Amino acid sequence: MGSLSSMNNIEPAGKSFPNVVNINPLDPEEFRRQGHMMIDFLADYYQNIDKYPVLSQVEPGYLRKLLPMSAPDVGEPVEAILEDVQKHIIPAARDQMLTKIGRHNIGKLVVYGSDQTHCALAKAAKISGIAPHNIRAIRTKMETLFGLSPESLRTTIIKDVNAGLIPLYLCATVGTTSTTAVDPVGPLCNVAQEYGIWVHVDAAYAGSACICPEFRHFINGVEGSN
Numbered sequence: 307m308g309s310l311s312s313m314n315n316i317e318p319a320g321k322s323f324p325n326v327v328n329i330n331p332l333d334p335e336e337f338r339r340q341g342h343m344m345i346d347f348l349a350d351y352y353q354n355i356d357k358y359p360v361l362s363q364v365e366p367g368y369l370r371k372l373l374p375m376s377a378p379d380v381g382e383p384v385e386a387i388l389e390d391v392q393k394h395i396i397p398a399a400r401d402q403m404l405t406k407i408g409r410h411n412i413g414k415l416v417v418y419g420s421d422q423t424h425c426a427l428a429k430a431a432k433i434s435g436i437a438p439h440n441i442r443a444i445r446t447k448m449e450t451l452f453g454l455s456p457e458s459l460r461t462t463i464i465k466d467v468n469a470g471l472i473p474l475y476l477c478a479t480v481g482t483t484s485t486t487a488v489d490p491v492g493p494l495c496n497v498a499q500e501y502g503i504w505v506h507v508d509a510a511y512a513g514s515a516c517i518c519p520e521f522r523h524f525i526n527g528v529e530g531s532n
């Protein structure tokens with residue numbers, strides 16, 4: 307998965323810039339071919355949806371072992387990506403916590419984000435069956451540049467646990483859409499880990515900047531996320 311072997315095909319751009327890779331401009335016909343492949347993939351999925359198992363078929367953490375240590379320097383062929391999705395991602399649909407606590411306890415599950423978190427979290431949580439009153443938008447402050455404070459997270463979790471609720475999921479954000487706030491990923495993961503909370507890092511808006519070495523520090527501790 308995410309095979310690094312495809313990097314053997316990299317052509318250096320020239321002797322003077324041995325680390326610069328030739329990148330071809332978009333070929334419209336190739337774009338059309340790949341686009342059609344994606345649509346076929348989605349249509350086949352929906353056509354065969356009743357044949358997929360409802361429950362997860364894999365152990366938690368199984369995907370991590372299949373990932374290479376770092377992302378490849380050049381994109382892989384779309385065929386390889388779709389094969390990975392079919393073979394490795396689709397079986398990973400998971401409902402680990404409900405298996406542990408019993409399906410009838412879904413009303414006790416709590417998800418956490420900050421008041422800067424994108425509304426996609428609340429939407430996704432509702433679709434997953436989380437009770438709207440168990441979606442926490444923890445208040446942030448100007449002093450932390452609107453980043454979610456690990457202490458506030460802990461206080462909120464403790465209150466929930468004491469009330470008999472079950473912390474499930476934390477969404478940390480690297481670059482919120484409205485304020486570009488960066489949550490302290492590492493310290494938040496440490497708190498989450500203590501309570502067995504699944505951590506997702508939402509890097510949809512500004513996180514791609516972390517591909518640059520000078521911005522990498524914004525995701526320090528990301529290894530602790532899921």
Ligand SMILES: Cc1ncc(COP(=O)(O)O)c(C=O)c1O
Pocket residue numbers: 424426479481482483508509510511512
């Ligand atoms: C930080 C962040 N998270 C999540 C989203 C939502 O992305 P999508 O609409 O693809 O779910 C956005 C969209 O702008 C975003 O900026």
